[in-house]
Amino acid sequence: MTNQNLTWTIEALRQGHPKAFEALYAQYYRALCAFSAQYIPLAEAEEVVQDTMLWLWEHRDLLDEALSVKTLLFTIVKNKSLNLVTHEEIRRRVHQEIEEKYREKFNDPDLYTQQEIFALYRQALGKLSEEVRKAFEMNRSQHLTHKEIAERLGVSPQTINYRIGQALRLLRRELKDFLPFALLMLSL
Numbered sequence: 773m774t775n776q777n778l779t780w781t782i783e784a785l786r787q788g789h790p791k792a793f794e795a796l797y798a799q800y801y802r803a804l805c806a807f808s809a810q811y812i813p814l815a816e817a818e819e820v821v822q823d824t825m826l827w828l829w830e831h832r833d834l835l836d837e838a839l840s841v842k843t844l845l846f847t848i849v850k851n852k853s854l855n856l857v858t859h860e861e862i863r864r865r866v867h868q869e870i871e872e873k874y875r876e877k878f879n880d881p882d883l884y885t886q887q888e889i890f891a892l893y894r895q896a897l898g899k900l901s902e903e904v905r906k907a908f909e910m911n912r913s914q915h916l917t918h919k920e921i922a923e924r925l926g927v928s929p930q931t932i933n934y935r936i937g938q939a940l941r942l943l944r945r946e947l948k949d950f951l952p953f954a955l956l957m958l959s960l
Contacts, residue, residue: 781795781796782835782837782839782841783837785828785829785832785835786832786833786835788832793825793828793829793832796825796828796841797825800841800842800845801821801825804821804824804845804846804849805817805818805821807846807849807850808820808821808849808850808852808853810853811850811853811854811856811857812853812856812857815917816853816856817853818917818919819917819918819919819929819933820849820852820853820856821849822918822919822929822930822933823852823933824845824848824849824852825845826929826930826933827848828841828844828845892946892947893943893947895946896942896943896946896947897909897939897943899942899946900938900939900942903925903935904935904936904938904939905939906925907921907925907932907935907936907939908935908936908939908940910924911932911936918932918933918936
């Protein structure tokens with residue numbers, strides 16, 4: 773894509789032309805995925821790139837023609853990828869701290885059993901709409917990416933991202949009192 777075409781594409785994108793977005797998406801998607809995959813697994817990298825492209829579309833009115841979209845996209849993807857790496861390290865450390873802190877309590881017969889926590893989890897899942905629950909379970913149980921789920925359900929990856937976010941918010945709210953135990957039991 774030449775600079776003149778790129779400038780036109782940025783202006784067209786700012787005006788909300790889907791073809792301009794498709795051109796940028798086609799131009800950068802594979803390279804961004806490969807770049808992100810240097811830091812995180814490819815499936816997660818694809819989700820990071822999809823989220824970044826969604827962000828670009830939603831914030832297209834903020835783009836400046838003098839701005840390098842390529843630099844912007846690669847910077848966002850790098851930061852999101854590194855955030856995932858950091859988040860995973862923090863999550864691992866928290867799991868370890870919870871396990872050490874509650875190790876003795878897990879031997880206490882008064883503590884919730886694994887079946888009770890899973891029953892509460894299932895009950896919380898039952899409060900989700902069918903579409904939200906299905907997307908969440910496909911992601912968590914079948915380990916499908918947002919893109920794979922979207923293709924199977926015939927919706928956009930952004931819709932799947934929204935549905936999974938809704939599920940996580942409800943589960944956090946419903947299981948907040950049991951979260952440290954549920955996290956540890958689910959990871960064992």
